[in-house]
Amino acid sequence: MRKILFFLLLFVDNLLFAQMNLEKDLDQLLHQRFDKNQAGIAVMVVKEGKVIYKKGVGMANADTKEPLSSQSNFRMASVSKQFTAMCIMLLAKQGRLSYDDNLLRFFPDFEATVGKKIKVRHLLTHSSGIWDYENSLPEERTTQILDAEVVAMLSKETRTYFEPGTTFRYSNSGFCVLEQMVEKASGMPYVDFITKHIFKPLGMSSTRIYEAGKDIPHRAMGYAKNKQGALIASDQSITSATKGDGCVYTSLEDYYKWYNGLINNKLISLEVELKKVAIQLPSPSQGQYGLGWFFQKNETEPLALYHTGSTCGFSNGVLVVPSRKYLFLYFSNIADNHGIEKELISLVKKYNVYDTSFDFLKMVNLTN
Template identity: 55%
Template structure:
């Protein structure tokens, strides 16, 4: 993929992107926020719709959306930072951190397996009681997994997307750092990068500039849908971030401010079956050119939010769309269509969307 402002009229692109946003989002309903950066220049940075239907607060680039699975890249970074501090290795197994983990699983599942969705550990959703009514948290997930004596497959032999794995990783962070996950991620990522509005969901915790989540019922009517029993886990999905702060995060990744992500991905990744140039590692789907990670992608879906992110660091390109409406990824496809129709080459990442949840 190559995007260049020299090949298009910026004004024409803004008008086309505006058309997409207003076609999909209404000013008086839940909506979305879109950021497009090409060649290091911000082309589009606007919100459409309401962050909160009750208060009528509009969506802006400062609105904080729940990231769902886009959160996994932050969890992975916490592990990399602890490795940088020489407090763990991605080749450590689970028994090192949780001696009471069933040894048949704990001794063969390594952190690298969790970071690449190749652990085969069971989906915690399948282990929950059918009568579960209260939100489940990362420690609860760990407690459900500890007694299990089997995995779906031999760790490291297959790719299977796993929320369980990233919940366990958040517990590893707490175990090793001796700090609550929120404290560690704030001290080592959010504050150093100036992401002062970014935080994690916790019940009754105030989130600044918070977008509330919504969904459509079977009749297409929009209803409040901000939380579910599985939306309280931190490691796999509860970062709240705005376009403004996400750009800071992207800039830090591009400049290797915290760790060298491209180098880390050379040793922690896994090829995805059925994708000729598709890989996963450290919270990212990505493509490679000459062994180097090139185009990064991830989406996130939850009961009330839909998010998509594409990064192409070599081209200083970033495309981010956050929405506080569930099951609403189609606008992102239309954004990509606008960008590819007005630039030199196509975006070869949309197919990867179906691999994420």
Template identity: 50%
Template sequence: MKILVFWCCMLHTVLAQKLPAALDSVMHRHFSIDQPGGALLVVIDGKTVYNRGVGLANLETKALISPETNFRMASVSKQFTAMCILLLEKQKKLSLDDNLLKFFPDFNQKVGKSIKLRYLLTHTSGILDYESLLSSGRKEPVFDTEVLTLLKSRDSTYFEPGSRFRYSNSAFCLLTQVVERVTKKPYLAFITENLFKPLGMRQTTLYEPTRMIPNRAMGYARNQDQTVRFSDQSVTSGTKGDGCVYTSLADYKKWDNALTTGQLVDVVEKLKTVQHPIEGQPNGFYGLGWFFTQTNGEASEFFHSGSTCGFSNCVVRIPQKKTLVVLFSNLADNHRPFADVLNVLEADTESSIDVWALHNLTN
């Protein structure tokens, strides 16, 4: 019996060493130590098996990427925006069934009356894409307040609100303006006081043109000849609700723990009533800043990616298995490394996970 226990322990040790090595191989295959790179966190069954960065956060200063490096989240930011709305609902300062006219009386009456907050949170509002309303030659950045201005006079939606799923950055920009109208505070102040500080996310913040961001990764992109160019900002990268949270692996792990324990709001419970199925995706749903699957009628595997001019981010959470996979990169259009990470985890007998999200990543 002692010999059997010994060999079982040895086998577990070998597997525990094999997985980090395989993940390290993926990271170094995709990222060079002297180029923009990425930071990967893998937690399986509550144990951190990988937590490292490869590459440079800033090509000019040669700052190395680490678990403390802050990356722009792009659309991964939407889950934070959704939590702000849920907190205000918890404080009984709004209802998810409130329509836009309650907060913006000068919104088009027909459109404003028909769009509820829950439709914004599930990408079912049909609100027009603000990006399509910007002039083609525009060079100055657009911010959330202007998104509201662009949309409030429009007298149509893409479809009847609440009837269909259509991904919408406009929806989450409007949600930040709801927060400001309800709280009479800047969105940055509210999210810092109510999310980041209580959760100990001390370095997490939002982008503003003159705001200093600690341990900041700068964004880059590849030219057709594969050379790298600086690509940190774009016309649409300044909007807060849909994309400009900056955080690190270290702080995101705290966020994941808060979501898993329901420290702020029980998101899994809320998703039972704030969700919408995704056409063409069996057992695929969206709600509250998350794509997710369900098991026995309850959200089980969560996924979101984020892409912007200089960053590529992906997150998979499986709370029931205490599993978290996060890859942040300061290189645009760069989701292939995450797909390879998931392939490694799927092949590993100790950590095999359902990779429903992989289909969304690679198609």
């Protein structure tokens, strides 16, 4: 018994020692890479359900000088897609739609040959071949486009990039269509549905969907680097108001609540649904995509979920290993800032905190 107790205490001491050194090295890295008086980053690491790192470095707003913290709300960009997918999963659970419904059920004005072929599951796996709405926007446009206008624009298209369901092509258009599908199937505005069925049940009280002119508490503003490397304001674009593909604003604190909801199946079993809705990614990634997630699983490694988010002023990354209660998360209010991810991962691997052997970094290039 004494030997068991000795080794148990030794294990705990080693774990605490590793955690302290990881915290020290992460602090050093973040302070080296980000100026405390400019835009920056917030990072969280959870191991076996325990938060072992949670800090923000830099400014949420260069004008007001509000510092970044675990409560700062960042624009999620494509990390938002997992929330839109959850709305669809919940509607399927309620019997209000099916993954095999085609577009014509919800949008009878859609061009018939396209609308008949594209199913809900194709949109959820980026395998619809639906046209990229961004390519149809006139260069002189200055007003932000919304999801309903995207659908109206796409409904006139008579072509797809490929036969729906045959291959993977990342599509913001598909998730704009899903946002409108949520409204059609539920009879509620998308913002009301996601708030009632996801944010409130999980206690995500400060999470918001971007709507022009409406307040977002502790909002981090977006920035980018100019040709000289100086940070400039870059918070919005004409494509950054569509809700389904990228409009969630959340914080480390609230995302942790979402993560707990996922791994504990508080809303639905994501792993069960991924068995129904997924597509194999093109080589050499060896992974799959479904329901707003890149994911991998094999005989020796449990399910691991990954996604990034990139927009004019933000760069985000999320990795979840549900069975091991692991979360790796970074939100940056600087555009094109995914290079920091490799450095962060190197540190958590150094201290044996990184809980998967899958390499997801190659999948960043599969998004847009």
